[in-house]
Amino acid sequence: MVRLAPGFDADEQELDPHLNAASVNALHEARRQDHNIFRFYLSYMNRAAHGDLGTSLSLGQPVRTLLLDRAPLTLRLLTTGLALAWVLSLALALSAAWLRLSIFDTLTTVVSGTFLCIPAAVLALLSVLWNVPGSLAIALIVFPHTYRYARNLLVKAYSQPHVITARAKGLAEPRILFWHVVPVVAPQLLAVAGVSVSMAVGAAIPVEALCGLAGIGQLAWRAALARDLPLLVNITILVTLVTLLANSGADVIGHMVRGQES
Amino acid sequence: MNPWQKLACAVLALVLAASLAANWLAPAGYAKQYREATDAPPSRAHWLGTDDVGRDRFARVLYGTRISLLLAPAAALLSTLMAALIGGLAGYLGGIWARIAMAVTDLFLSLPWLFLLITARALMPLNVSPLVSVLVTFMLLGLLGWTTAARVLCTTAGVLRSSDFVRQARAAGLPGQRLFWVHVMPNLRPVLYAQFWISIPVFILSEANLGILGLGVAEPMPSWGSLLKELEGLVSVGEEPWKFVPLILLVVVVTSFQLLLSRQEEVAA
Numbered sequence: 189m190v191r192l193a194p195g196f197d198a199d200e201q202e203l204d205p206h207l208n209a210a211s212v213n214a215l216h217e218a219r220r221q222d223h224n225i226f227r228f229y230l231s232y233m234n235r236a237a238h239g240d241l242g243t244s245l246s247l248g249q250p251v252r253t254l255l256l257d258r259a260p261l262t263l264r265l266l267t268t269g270l271a272l273a274w275v276l277s278l279a280l281a282l283s284a285a286w287l288r289l290s291i292f293d294t295l296t297t298v299v300s301g302t303f304l305c306i307p308a309a310v311l312a313l314l315s316v317l318w319n320v321p322g323s324l325a326i327a328l329i330v331f332p333h334t335y336r337y338a339r340n341l342l343v344k345a346y347s348q349p350h351v352i353t354a355r356a357k358g359l360a361e362p363r364i365l366f367w368h369v370v371p372v373v374a375p376q377l378l379a380v381a382g383v384s385v386s387m388a389v390g391a392a393i394p395v396e397a398l399c400g401l402a403g404i405g406q407l408a409w410r411a412a413l414a415r416d417l418p419l420l421v422n423i424t425i426l427v428t429l430v431t432l433l434a435n436s437g438a439d440v441i442g443h444m445v446r447g448q449e450s
Numbered sequence: 451m452n453p454w455q456k457l458a459c460a461v462l463a464l465v466l467a468a469s470l471a472a473n474w475l476a477p478a479g480y481a482k483q484y485r486e487a488t489d490a491p492p493s494r495a496h497w498l499g500t501d502d503v504g505r506d507r508f509a510r511v512l513y514g515t516r517i518s519l520l521l522a523p524a525a526a527l528l529s530t531l532m533a534a535l536i537g538g539l540a541g542y543l544g545g546i547w548a549r550i551a552m553a554v555t556d557l558f559l560s561l562p563w564l565f566l567l568i569t570a571r572a573l574m575p576l577n578v579s580p581l582v583s584v585l586v587t588f589m590l591l592g593l594l595g596w597t598t599a600a601r602v603l604c605t606t607a608g609v610l611r612s613s614d615f616v617r618q619a620r621a622a623g624l625p626g627q628r629l630f631w632v633h634v635m636p637n638l639r640p641v642l643y644a645q646f647w648i649s650i651p652v653f654i655l656s657e658a659n660l661g662i663l664g665l666g667v668a669e670p671m672p673s674w675g676s677l678l679k680e681l682e683g684l685v686s687v688g689e690e691p692w693k694f695v696p697l698i699l700l701v702v703v704v705t706s707f708q709l710l711l712s713r714q715e716e717v718a719a
Binding site: 301302304305306307308309310313314317318386387389390391393394397398408409412413415420424427428431432 | 560561562563564565568569572573651655658659662663675678681682684685686687697700701704705708
C-alpha cells in the first residue's frame with residue numbers, strides 16, 4: 189500500500205538546491221533496490237536475521253534503537269491499562285452475577301455502553317484534560333468490551349444447575365467461584381484476554397499520539413504520516429507478532445485448562 | 451421492538467431529519483465566518499457559539515452530522531457487499547477458495563483495526579479537496595471493514611453448502627451460479643443485515659478517531675471527527691461545556707445504533 193500511495197518514491201532531499209545532478213542520481217540509486225518488492229523483503233529478512241532492522245527514513249536513526257527505546261513505555265502502558273481494564277471488568281461482572289440486582293446490572297451496562305460509544309481518541313483527549321495517566325484511557329477503551337463478555341459468561345455460569353445446587357447446599361461463595369465457575373468460564377475468558385491485547389495495542393496509537401507519550405504507538409503514528417517504509421514494516425510485523433502471541437498464548441492456556449478439566 | 455428500541459428509532463429519525471434540514475435550520479452554511487465573534491459563547495445568534503475562526507458551531511454540527519450519518523451507512527453497505535461477495539462465495543465454494551479467502555481475512559484481522567485504518571489513511575493523499583477527503587475516508591472504511599463480516603458469512607455459507615436443501619437442488623441439476631444467487635444468498639440475508647448494522651456505529655467511531663488525529667475529513671467541511679478535534683484545545687471541562695455537544699450527540703447516536711443492533715441480532719438468530 190505504501191508503494192501505491194502517491195509520492196512514495198519522492199525524497200525531500202532532492203529539492204535541496206545545493207545538490208548537483210550526481211548527488212541526486214546517488215539518492216535515486218540508493219533507493220533503487222527498494223523498487224522491487226521481492227528484493228526489498230528478501231533483503232529486509234536477510235538483514236533482520238542479522239539484527240539489522242534498517243534505518244528510519246524520517247528520523248534518520250536505526251529502527252532497532254527506536255523500537256528498543258520506546259518499547260518499555262508502551263509495554264508499561266499496555267500492561268497497566270489491560271490490568272486495570274480486567275480488574276474493573278471482573279469486579280463489576282462478578283458483582284452483577286452475585287448480586288443479581290437489575291438496577292446494578294442496568295447501571296453497569298449503561299456505564300460500559302457509554303464508554304463503548306466514545307471514540308478512543310476522545311478518551312485520550314479527556315485523559316490529557318483531566319491529567320490522568322494514559323494507561324487509564326487504555327483501560328477505559330478496553331473495559332466495555334471485556335466487561336460485556338465477562339458479565340455474560342459469569343451470569344450464564346452462575347445460572348448453571350450445578351452452581352445453583354452448590355448454592356442450595358450452602359457452599360461458601362469463594363468455593364463456588366473457584367471450584368465451579370472459574371473452570372467453566374476460564375477458556376472463554378482467556379480467549380477474550382487474547383483479543384483484548386490486540387484492542388489495547390490499537391488504542392495505544394491515539395493515546396500515545398494525543399497524550400504526547402513517546403512510545404511505539406506514537407512512533408507508528410509518525411511513521412504512517414511520514415510514509416516511513418522501514419519503520420512501518422517493522423512496526424507492522426511487531427504488532428502482528430504481539431497479536432499472534434497473545435491469541436496463541438490464550439489458546440494454549442485455554443487448552444491446558446480444558447485438559448485439566450477433562 | 452421494545453420501548454428502548456422505539457426510542458432509539460425516534461432519536462435517529464430526529465437527528466437525521468435535523469441534519470437533512472441543515473440548509474433551512476442554518477442557512478448561512480458551515481463555512482461562513484463571523485470574524486467579529488470568534489470563539490464566542492452560545493447566544494441567540496449562535497446557539498452553540500462559534501469556533502476559533504468564527505464559524506457557527508450549530509451549523510457545523512448539523513452539516514457534520516449529515517455527513518457522518520449518510521456516509522457511515524454507505525461505507526457499511528460497501529463493506530457488507532464486499533463481505534457477502536468474498537465471504538459468501540468462499541464459504542459456498544469451500545475447499546481451497548475458502549482457505550485462501552480466510553487466509554487474507556486473517557491477515558487483515560491480525561492487525562488492530564485502528565492501526566490498520568490510521569496507517570492506510572495516512573498513506574492516502576491528505577492535501578486534497580474536502581469532498582475528496584470525505585470520499586477517501588469513508589471509502590477506506592468500507593474497503594477495510596469487510597473482514598470480520600466476511601469471516602461470519604464464510605462460516606454461514608459453508609453450513610448452507612452442506613445443508614439438505616442445497617444438496618437436493620444440486621442433485622436436481624441446478625447450475626452452481628443459480629444455486630448461489632437463488633438459494634444461498636437469500637438465506638444469508640439476516641446475517642448481512644446484522645453485519646450492516648454492526649458496521650455503522652463502528653465506522654462512525656472510526657471516522658471520529660481519524661478526524662481527531664487529523665486524518666479525516668478536510669477543512670472546512672465538518673464531520674464529527676473534525677468537530678471533536680476542538681476538545682484538544684480545552685483547558686477545563688466546565689469552562690466551555692457547549693464544546694461537548696458534538697460528543698454528546700455522537701454518544702446518543704451510536705447508543706441508538708447499538709440498541710437497534712440488539713434487535714437485528716435477535717432477527718439474525
